[in-house]
Amino acid sequence: MDLLQTGIVLLMVVTLAVPMGKYIAAVFSLESTKLDKGFGKIEGIIFRLGGIAGDSMTWKQYAKAVIISNFVMFGAGYLILRLQTFLPLNPNEIGNMDPLLSFNTAASFLTNTNLQHYSGESGLTYLSQMMVIMFLMFTTPATGLAVCMAFIRGLTGKESLGNFYVDLVRAHTRILLPLSFLVSMLLVSQGVPQTLSPNVEAMTQEGNVQQIARGPVAALESIKHLGTNGGGFFGVNSSHPFENPTPLSNVIEILSMFLLPASLPFAFGSMSGRKKTGRMLFGAMAIMFLGFLSVAYISETYGNMALQEAGLSQEEGNMEGKEVRFGIAQSTLFTAVTTAATTGTVNNMHDTLTPLGGMVPVAQMMLNCVFGGDGVGLINILMYGILAVFIAGLMVGRTPEFLGRKIEAGEMKLIAITILIHPLIILVPSAIALATGMGSAAVSNPGYHGISQVLYEFTSSAANNGSGFEGLGDNTPFWNISTGLVMLFGRYFSIIAMLAVGASMMVKKPVPETIGTFKTDNSTYMAILLGTVLVVGALTFFPVLALGPVADALTLR
Amino acid sequence: MFKNLRIVLVLLFACGLVYPLAVNGAANLLMPEKANGSLIEESGKVRGxxxxxxxxxxxxxxxxxxxxxxxxxxxxxxxxxxxxxxxxxxxxxxxxxxxxxxxxxxxxxxxxxxxxxxxxxxxxxxxxxxxxxxxxxxxxxxxxxxxxxxxxxxxxxxxxxxxxxxxxxxxxxxxxxxxxxxx
Incomplete structure (x- = not known):
């Protein structure tokens, strides 16, 4: 039954991803399409209100528009958090957020990370949930999609990179807003609350008082997943019965967060006119995903030997930190998807996973290209794709080409730096945190697992995932500042560098394909791509994984 | 900068107010019990x-x-x-x-x-x-x-x-x- 329900969900992902990929390609087409008729009117109003002309941009203009608009969003979010207690829609009388936590929260939601050092129940007003959290949950995946589209336009030599504001608005009007409304309704039908009324007080069956927190949950829940955001309305995120009440809501949430990342390779195939390359990219990511999912599932089914030793049967698997309605199958699938798509929502507590089960999310975030977040995931795998061509080119002694364009020193330098930045902003801060009391004081689990907790926090920040080994006591100035900076760096460095790469590829003269051209749409290339990703990942991260999860697994009795 | 401020405000209004309030209206109209948290009530009192x-x-x-x-x-x-x-x-x-x-x-x-x-x-x-x-x-x-x-x-x-x-x-x-x- 476990295999069947997992298989059905994954089959649904593929079935939805193929047509969605085509649709995305049409949404962001530079030529006018039928979609303009349907959405043109409302977009016209938005463009007029926003004062957007829609001329094509150079990569510098595009990058500048990304940075400045994101900065304004950050400012708006920060201000509302700091002043939330004075603003309307605060029925539960929640106070203002302190400056450092507000910085961390605004940075976290701006970068599509959604790392949360607060708990929604006690930390945010309903207005903040709507005008900070939900607002940024829309704009950040839209930003990621826009940049991804500009990058693809560059790689495939379209006439221009496009206009950032047009891409940003289209991502909202044609994809995220309508889909979110639909998914919200489906989730309410499963029992997810959606109300502006305050928390309720109940008299329990045993005659005690129980407070029950609620709020506008459904509207947040849908975009949280569709936008690969991941920040929960409540502290425990999608393991809370109000965020994810039934197995079916769990499936809806999995499909929502996997939909866009899984469809982007197909969109790439459509836009570049190289459908086979798109399918090959999808296949490569799917192979990695299935491998990771299997490790997590097997490890969690096997259970926790320490509890077996203590006398508790582990026949049901490792149930600490999991919900009965999901069991092992729906929990491990959710864990694998949320860290592949770098969403960061959780339906079980990752801190309580078995050591090897917990290594799966960390490893996927370290690779950062097993599907990845909306837009940025595809950028990352394409970056590795170019690196793979380059390495293969070096081996056979030919000038490397990708999609019929020569790859030269300029692009390779940017790609190499971008690939190196990711481990740098994970490993250096982790080392600092573990070496100083400021960081290691937050560790809640003793032994090697403590190393994993710190490593997970920075990996999650750098990959803009946002899940955590939540035992970590992370609402301190050290963690708020350090993870805030890592998130910002992890997000914007690669975005800007890849826009530059895209622009320089765009103006190159296409080289005609000959019999000697290295093909990028067959299984040989897929193997080289997988090899590149795994070798680079393993060389970089194996030592630290050995200190954390691997040592934890070996010493567990 | 000013242009960015304008478009961000438009999106803030659309995603942060219009969208959640539309979801709220529709949910409470179509599925009021679930939208309120599937509460169990007994002679006017909430029991959970x-x-x-x-x-x-x-x-x-x-x-x-x-x-x-x-x-x-x-x-x-x-x-x-x-x-x-x-x-x-x-x-x-x-x-x-x-x-x-x-x-x-x-x-x-x-x-x-x-x-x-x-x-x-x-x-x-x-x-x-x-x-x-x-x-x-x-x-x-x-x-x-x-x-x-x-x-x-x-x-x-x-x-x-x-x-x-x-x-x-x-x-x-x-x-x-x-x-x-x-x-």
């Missing part, structure tokens, strides 16, 4: 939510899963014990001993793992059918209800896999205990 677990400490009630927050729905969470944390093993040993005292005749190896582990949310409303069945002799003695009747009650309250495929079979502890009190 169908979806949120409650603490059951009295022996005459079926008990639910371990909750470090004691099912206080104002928050959510767990202790986040790592598999290797010795506190976890200690808590489990203590809970096993307490359970064996409260349920004489039960063999240690028959206790289902979900009953003595902390749920992720600390608010899990469910236990596995096995975890309910293992408590039947105790409830039967406490309440003087025949075991057969209790087993039938559990069967009635068991939710199967959704659509026959998804998730796990489970029993809602609050609903089961409410039906006990109605007996």
């Amino acid at each position: 939510s169908e979806l949120i677990g409650q603490a059951f400490n009295e022996p005459k009630y079926f008990s639910g899963r371990v909750s470090s927050i004691k099912y206080d729905g104002a928050g959510s969470g767990s202790n986040n014990y790592a598999a290797s944390n010795e506190e976890l093993a200690k808590r489990t040993k203590d809970d096993i001993n307490a359970f064996l005292v409260a349920n004489p005749g039960v063999k240690k190896e028959d206790i289902p793992a979900d009953l003595l582990t902390n749920s992720g949310s600390g608010l899990d409303p469910h236990i596995s059918p096995l975890a309910a069945l293992i408590q039947v002799p105790r409830i039967s003695k406490e309440r003087g209800i025949q075991e057969e009747v209790l087993r039938k009650l559990i069967k009635e309250q068991t939710e199967g896999r959704q659509l026959g495929i998804f998730g796990e079979p489970r029993v809602n502890v609050l609903m089961l205990n409410r039906s006990l009190d109605e007996k």
Whole structure:
């Protein structure tokens, strides 16, 4: 039954991803399409209100528009958090957020990370949930999609990179807003609350008082997943019965967060006119995903030997930190998807996973290209794709080409730096945190697992995932500042560098394909791509994984 | 900068106000009970939510899963014990001993793992059918209800896999205990 329900969900992902990929390609087409008729009117109003002309941009203009608009969003979010207690829609009388936590929260939601050092129940007003959290949950995946589209336009030599504001608005009007409304309704039908009324007080069956927190949950829940955001309305995120009440809501949430990342390779195939390359990219990511999912599932089914030793049967698997309605199958699938798509929502507590089960999310975030977040995931795998061509080119002694364009020193330098930045902003801060009391004081689990907790926090920040080994006591100035900076760096460095790469590829003269051209749409290339990703990942991260999860697994009795 | 401010304000208005209020309106119009949190009301008083677990400490009630927050729905969470944390093993040993005292005749190896582990949310409303069945002799003695009747009650309250495929079979502890009190 476990295999069947997992298989059905994954089959649904593929079935939805193929047509969605085509649709995305049409949404962001530079030529006018039928979609303009349907959405043109409302977009016209938005463009007029926003004062957007829609001329094509150079990569510098595009990058500048990304940075400045994101900065304004950050400012708006920060201000509302700091002043939330004075603003309307605060029925539960929640106070203002302190400056450092507000910085961390605004940075976290701006970068599509959604790392949360607060708990929604006690930390945010309903207005903040709507005008900070939900607002940024829309704009950040839209930003990621826009940049991804500009990058693809560059790689495939379209006439221009496009206009950032047009891409940003289209991502909202044609994809995220309508889909979110639909998914919200489906989730309410499963029992997810959606109300502006305050928390309720109940008299329990045993005659005690129980407070029950609620709020506008459904509207947040849908975009949280569709936008690969991941920040929960409540502290425990999608393991809370109000965020994810039934197995079916769990499936809806999995499909929502996997939909866009899984469809982007197909969109790439459509836009570049190289459908086979798109399918090959999808296949490569799917192979990695299935491998990771299997490790997590097997490890969690096997259970926790320490509890077996203590006398508790582990026949049901490792149930600490999991919900009965999901069991092992729906929990491990959710864990694998949320860290592949770098969403960061959780339906079980990752801190309580078995050591090897917990290594799966960390490893996927370290690779950062097993599907990845909306837009940025595809950028990352394409970056590795170019690196793979380059390495293969070096081996056979030919000038490397990708999609019929020569790859030269300029692009390779940017790609190499971008690939190196990711481990740098994970490993250096982790080392600092573990070496100083400021960081290691937050560790809640003793032994090697403590190393994993710190490593997970920075990996999650750098990959803009946002899940955590939540035992970590992370609402301190050290963690708020350090993870805030890592998130910002992890997000914007690669975005800007890849826009530059895209622009320089765009103006190159296409080289005609000959019999000697290295093909990028067959299984040989897929193997080289997988090899590149795994070798680079393993060389970089194996030592630290050995200190954390691997040592934890070996010493567990 | 000014242009950016304008477009950001438009999006803030659309995504932060128009969208959630539209969802709110539609949800409360079409599915008001669910939109309000699936509350259980009894003569005007709220007795809980169908979806949120409650603490059951009295022996005459079926008990639910371990909750470090004691099912206080104002928050959510767990202790986040790592598999290797010795506190976890200690808590489990203590809970096993307490359970064996409260349920004489039960063999240690028959206790289902979900009953003595902390749920992720600390608010899990469910236990596995096995975890309910293992408590039947105790409830039967406490309440003087025949075991057969209790087993039938559990069967009635068991939710199967959704659509026959998804998730796990489970029993809602609050609903089961409410039906006990109605007996």
